[in-house]
Amino acid sequence: MICEQDGIFHIGTEAYSYLIKINAYGIPEHVHFGAPVKTGDAAALSCRPGLGWGSGVLLNAQDSASCLDTLALEWSGSGRGDYRESPLELEGTSSDFRYSGFRILKGSVAMACGLPQAHGGLETLELTLEQPGAKLSLYYTAYPTALVRRTVLENTGDVPMRLNKLMSFCVDLPGAYHMATFNGGWIAEMRRHDVPVGGSKVVNESLTGASSNRHNPGFLLFEANAAEDAGRVYGFNLIYSGNHYAAAQQSLQGLTRVMQGVNPSNFSTELAPGKIFESPEAVLCFSGEGFGGLSRNMHSFVNGHIIPAYWQNRPRPVLYNSWEGCMFDFNQRRLLDLARRAKSLGCELFVLDDGWFGQRDHDKAGLGDYNVNKKKLPEGLEGLSRRIRDLGMEFGLWFEPESVNPDSDLYRVHPDWALTDSFPDVLGRYQLLLDLTKPEVRDYIVENVSRILDSAHISYVKWDMNRHSIALGEKAHGYMLGLYDVLRRIFGPRPGILLESCSSGGNRFDLGMLCFSPQVWASDDTDPIERLMIQGGLSYLYPQSTIGAHVSAAPHGQTLRATPLSTRGNVAFFGCLGYELDLKHLLPVEIKEIKAQVAFYKQYREVFQYGRFRRTELGWQVSDGSVTLAGVFHGLVHAAPGYEQLRIRGLKKDAVYRVVSLSQAIRVGQFGGLLKHVAPVSIDPNGPLLRIADRHFTLPGGGEELTVSGGALMSGIMLRPLFRGTGYDQNQRTQGDFGSDVYIVERL
Ligand code: GLA
Secondary structure, three states, X not given: OEEEEOOEEEEEOOOOEEEXXXXXXXXXXXXXXXXXXXXXXXXXXXXXXXXXXXXXOOOOOOOOOOOHHHOOEOOOOEOOOOOOOOOEEEOOEOEOOEEEEEEEEEOOOOOOOOOOOOOOOOEEEEEEEEEOOEEEEEEEEEEOOEEEEEEEEEEOOOOOEEEEEEEEEEEEEEOOEEEEEEEEEOOEEEEEEEEEEOOOOEEEEXXXXXXXXXXXXXXEEEOOOOOOOOEOEEEEEEOOOOOEEEEEEEOOOOEEEEEEEEOXXXXXXXXXXXXXXXXOOEEEEEEOEHHHHHHHHHHHHHHHHOOOHHHOOOOOOOEEEOHHHHOOOOOHHHHHHHHHHHHHHOOOEEEEOOOOEOOOOOOOEOOOOOOEOOOOOXXXXXXXXXXXXXXXXXXXXXEOOOEEOOEOHHHHHOXXXXXXXXXXXXXXXXXXXXXXXXXXHHHHHHHHHHHHHHHOOOOEEEEXXXXXXXXXXXXXXXXXXXXXXXXXXXXOOOOOOEEEEOEOEEOOOOHHHHOOOOEEEOEOOOOHHHHHHHXXXXXXXXXXXXXXXXXXXXXOOOOOOOOOHHHHHHHHOOOEEEEOOOHHHOOHHHHHHHHHHHHHHHHOHHHHHHOEEEEOOOEEEEEOOOEEEEEEEOOOOOOOOOOOEEOOOOOOOOOEEEEEEOOOEEEOHHHHHHHHHHOOOOOOOOOHHHHHHHHHOEEEOOOOEEEEEHHHHHHOEEOOOEOOOOOOOOOOEOOOOOOEEEEEEEEO
C-alpha cells in the first residue's frame, strides 16, 4: 500500500513501513524505514532539530531548523547547506531540487535504457523534484519484503548538462550501525567483513568493470546488538553487474547516510536537452528479526521478483559439468562415456564446458570463434546433444561470448572490436573483452550464440566472463547496457533455456545477472570447507536456488585439502547440486555414495533449493514447513570432543517430529593401521588387502533416529557422541577432520 496524507508518503507492506515527509521548503525528508507503523506516526518519528546546532547554513535565515545538514533526507543536493556526501554531481554547478509533485502508479514503472528491473511490484511512488533546467524523479516500488528505489535525471533546459554522479538512492537512517560487506577475490568470494560506521565514510565499491568478486554490491547495515535471530538489520543491493559504489557515514546528529549506485569514479556523461539518465534499481530491505530475518526477506524478494518468470520456483536439474574432470582434453567418446556414468549416478543434465570450438585446446586461443571443433566432436553439437538426449539427459553448453583471444579468427578479422584504450593491450587470461557498446559486436554475439543454440538440443547455457575490464566510467556503464541487450535478445525468445552465469566463478554474482540467469556459478573453489564461507556469505543476500554448488574431487584443486565425499555432498546440497570431477576413476564405494546423494537430494530438492534458510550454531537449515533439513559441519577435529546439541528453528513446540540422520558410509581405508582395533583380522595398513577393502566396503556411520517434540528440538537435542579415540561403534559419529551430517526432521 502506498498513500499520501498531508505531505506524508507512506509505503507499507507487512514487512516494513517507509515514510517520507515533504517539508515546508519542498525538501523530502526521510521519516522512517523499519517495522510497520501508521501514517499518523510521522510527526513522532521525524527529526526534531529544535533550535539547531549552530554554524549551519540555513535555507531560511529566520528558521534555525532549516539547516539541511541536520535533517534526515531522502535526497540531497550540494552547495545548499548539506555538506554530507551528495548522491548527485552536476559538473560545475550546485544542485537544489525541490518537490514539485507525485504520482502513485500500479505495479512498477518500466525503464527506457534497458537496465534489468525487478518484476511484479505492487505499487510505485514517483516523487518529482525540480530545479531550473532539470527534473529529478525518485521512484519507490513496493514489493512484499523489499523496497526498490531508482532515480531519473532529465535535462529540461536548453543547454547540455554534464552529469558526473547519480546514485540510485540516498537515505539518512537515524542510529548507529555496523556495515557488513562481502569481499574476496578469485576462489575466495563472499567473505563477510564487518566495520563500524562512524564519522569516517565506509565505502563498498568495485572498479573492475564487473560487480566483482572483490566487493559484492550487496551489503548490510546492522545495529551492534543484532544477532542471527534478533535485532535490526538492513540489507541493500543493486540490480546491476558493473562498477558499483555504496557509502555509509554517520553525522554528528547521529544520522547514517547511505547511498548506492553506479560508481562515479571517472564517470561523466553529457545530457542533451530533453534527455534523461536512469540509475539502476537498488533494493532496500529491513528486518527486526536479525540477520536471519533479513536474509529470508531478501531470498523471498529474489526468488519472487528477480528470477525470470519461467524459472521462478522451478526445480533445478542435478547437473554434471565436464570442466574439472576434462578441462580441454576431451572428444565425443570421452564425453559420452562420462555422460553414461553421470546418468547412472542420477544426474539429469550434462554440461559441456570450455573447449568445444575453434582452436580452443588451451586458454590461449579461440575465444571469439564459434566453429565447432570437428576433431573433438565429429558429429558436431547436434550429434553429441542428440546422443546425450538419447541417454535420457538434457544437454548444456559453455560460452564465453564477451571475450576474444588475440589468437582467434575473430580478432584477426576484427581487431577493432576489442575493448582498447590508448595504451598497448593488457591481457587477462590471455584475452581481451569485446566492446559491447558497438552494435555490430552485439549483433555478432547474438547471431552466433543464437545459431549454436538453435543448431542442437541445448537446454542450459553457462555464460562465462573471465577478465577484468579496462573500460572506465561511462564506457563501463555502456558495456553493461550492451551486455543486457545481448542477453535479452538471446534468452528473451528462449525462456526455457536455463542460464547459469559465471565469471571466473563468482565475479558477477549480482541481481543484474540474476534477472537473466536464475543461477550463478558461485566459485571455482569447490572445496566444501571454503564453500561454507562462500555459500555462507552468499546466503545473507541470495537464495539457495541461485547458488551453483558442485561436488568435486579430493584432495581439492584449490586447497589440496582432502575432505570426505559426504561433506562435499552435504555442503553442495544447500544450493543447486552438480558434480564436477572425472567419473572414470571413482571407486565402487564412491559410486554408491554419489548415487545415494543424488537420490536424497532429488527427494528433498524443493526444500534445499527453495526452503526457508537459516544459519545455525552448527551449520545451516532449510525448511518448507513440514520438512526441515539441517546440516552440521565440522572443521578440524579436536581430541576428546564434548557434547554437541542440535537446535532446530521454526518448529511447532507441541508437534511431534521424527529426526533421522542421512546415513554415512565410512571409508575403511582412512583407518590404516587402526583397523586392527575394529576388525577381527590383522591387516597390513599399506597392503593390497586394505586397498581392495577400501574400494568395496564401508562401515556404517552413526545413524540418528529419534522421535521428539518440537519444543525439545528448538531447545536443542543431544547428538550422538563424536569419535574420541575410545573405540568404534555404530552409535557414535565416527568422523575425522571436516566431517558433517545432515538431519532430516519431519513432522509426524
Ligand atoms: C572459468 C570458469 C570455470 C570454467 C573455466 C573454463 O574459470 O569459472 O568454471 O568454465 O572458466 O575455461
